[in-house]
Amino acid sequence: TLELPMRAPESPGEPWTFDFEAMRSTLANSPQRPKLLILCSPQNPTSRVLDTTELREFLSLAQEFDMTICSDEIHCDLVLGDQKHRPTATLSSEAASRTVTLMSPSKTYNVPGLGIAFAIIPDPELRRSFRRAARGIVTQMPAMGYVGLEAAFREGEPWRQELLAHLRQNRDLIFRRFQESSQDSGMRLSTTMESTYLAWIEVTDLGLRDPVKFFEDEALVGLTGDVGFGRFPGRQFVRLNFGCSAQVVDEALERMLTACRAQTESINLS
Known part of the structure; x- marks a missing residue:
């Protein structure tokens, strides 16, 4: 398994970007040959x-190093900005022939309990290979899952x-709270x-x-740490889920900011 690097933003408001040259170099110089x-x-x-x-760059890497693309697009219907989601497989017939799209x-x-998911695989041979590999590993989908889907x-x-409108309001609330407190909290929206x-x-x-434990103990807020999302030398991140009421988001942010200000003060005093 190889991790392909992303570029972290240096300033608030900037997006994360993909370092395609570093990815190409990693793949070219690795003794492994990922498929x-x-x-x-x-x-x-x-x-x-x-x-x-960006999608065409990934397709180029897949072609150059003969890799199948597994495109997890489970969040594709939750676009909050003006951008448009484009399925990877729609780039070209070549993209479709080497892409497995997970949905x-x-x-x-908000129905994870129904246990339903599916793969879109246009290429017949790739689809047969997927089915062979799935035998004995992927369970049968429950009947209620099909009904719910x-x-x-x-x-x-x-x-x-309605959900998108609600999430946009929560997103704007988070932006606003960070703009108001960015100078003294020690946190930065990334x-x-x-x-x-x-x-x-x-x-x-x-x-x-341990950032996750800190926020659990000092703010009573449960977050996800950066372990499992890649390597970020010298940097630490946490992930906040804002798929809840605006009141809960606001309360969580207030608790986090209060805990962070106390931590910042203790650093300044030491």
């Missing part, structure tokens, strides 16, 4: 909506539009929140041994 390029589009946890140019209603329609996709669009319901927050300046 699968796993892509998250839109990207979790940075919330980036990948544009066509589920679980994120957008159909109901969500057929009848859920008005609900989805995402443009183009999609999803996830805010990626840098907490490097707080000098914490």
Whole structure:
């Protein structure tokens, strides 16, 4: 397994970007020969909506190093900005022939308990290979999952539009709170929140041994740490889920800011 690097923003309001030359160099110089390029589009946890140019770069890497693309597009119906999601497989016939697209209603329609997901695989041989590999590993989908999936996709669009409006309000609330407190909190918003319901927050300046435990103990707020999302030498991040009421988001931010100010004061006094 190879990790392909992203570029972290140096200033608030800037997006995370992909270092394609570094990716190409990593692949070219590795003794391993990966056969699968796993892509998250839109990207979790940075919330980036990948544009066509970026997708074509990934396709170029897949062609150059003969990799199948596994494009996880589970957040594609949660775009909050003006960007448009483009499925990786729609780039070209070549893209379609080497892409497995993973989808589920679980994120957008809040039905993870139904246990339903699906793969879109246009190429017949790749589809047969996927089915062979899935035997004995991928469980059968429950009947209620099929019913829920159909109901969500057929009848859920008005609900989805209301959800998007709600998430945009929460996103704007987070932007506003960080703008008001960026000078003294030690936290920095490290995402443009183009999609999803996830805010990626840098907490490097707080000098914490364990950021997740700190916020659990000092703010009573549960966050996700950066372990599992890649390597960020010398930097620390946490992920906030804002798929809840505005009141809960505001209360969580207030608790986090209070804990961070106390931590910053203790650093300044030491």
